[in-house]
Amino acid sequence: MARRKQESEVATPERVVHKTEKKILLDVQNLVKYFPVRSGLLQRVSAWVKAVDDVSFHIYSGETFGLVGESGCGKTTVGRTILRLLPSTSGDVVFNDKNIFDLNSQDLKRMRREMQIIFQDPFSSLDPRMPVGESISEGLRVHTDKNSQERYDVVVEMLTRVGMRADHARRYPHEFSGGQRQRIGIARALALRPKFIVCDEPVSALDVSIQAQVLNILRDLQQEFGLTYLFIAHNLSVVEHFSDRVGVMYLGKMVEVADRDELYANPLHPYTQALMSAIPVPDPTLNRQRILLEGDVPSPLRPPSGCRFHTRCPLAYEKCTLEEPPLKDYNEEHYVACWLVEDGEPGDSKIDPAALPATTVPDF
């Protein structure tokens, strides 16, 4: 027990830089985002939805950081707060050594050229009354002094890069399929040549056959332009395919962060283990047991005390209900927030499906 405590270290970006010699492009520090709930005649604030509560992580330059978790866990809110599309409640986001929450409107406008977003829904993220060429060039008009011919040249170049034709620039969004619209969304995000893109569930609204196309385009563009991605998704197979490192969120908290291969081979947090057990295995001879969590995700209006996962965790014990586990590095940038990992012996946080009630472990 004592040995594991000595090995654990608080997750600080400085330590990671020293260890890996990689450059951190985006450093999210203790990010908090609460939404007010108003009620009564005077619409006074009666409660707060704790969508993101003290989340910290960093993204290295040129990597893809996958962010996963169930719907409502706060991952999309993290992405939008990072870009200042939503105001934060507290915390800091340092991008390229500048705290974006401290920027004035002029500096923020400059910063927006470097940070873009690809939205989840390709049907609603494009203005239906605007030809796609105008949608793609809108950012160029706002952020650069390029003339209309130069903007058109960029539009054609971007459309070509995402596998579309120059004449598509004159057409309207309703003339395209979902996959084509998402490619237009990618072209729009790329037009300003950003360094960093938040990909907010970019393929979840697309057919499976189209998802691979769009992911391959994103991968090719990353290599070509040296892009850094925050890849938000709930499909763990897609995240495994696409990410270099992965963060797992539960009810507004980051519960585990690790290198992709390490996380998928050795998930330490019980919630991550339950998520991993739900990934379909394309081998009918494999008899894998899925860990079914009991109960629903609690409301972020009144999150549980201590570890937020304790109401559903099959390994919870008394300390879990009283104190919140910190996110700590246990093994070469494998960060976990779990008391069993902190206090126990190696392997203590592993859920043994054989020890669970039959209702929570169906065979398939």
Ligand code: SF4
């Ligand atoms: Fe489960 Fe306790 Fe670990 Fe939370 S801290 S994941 S409740 S064992």
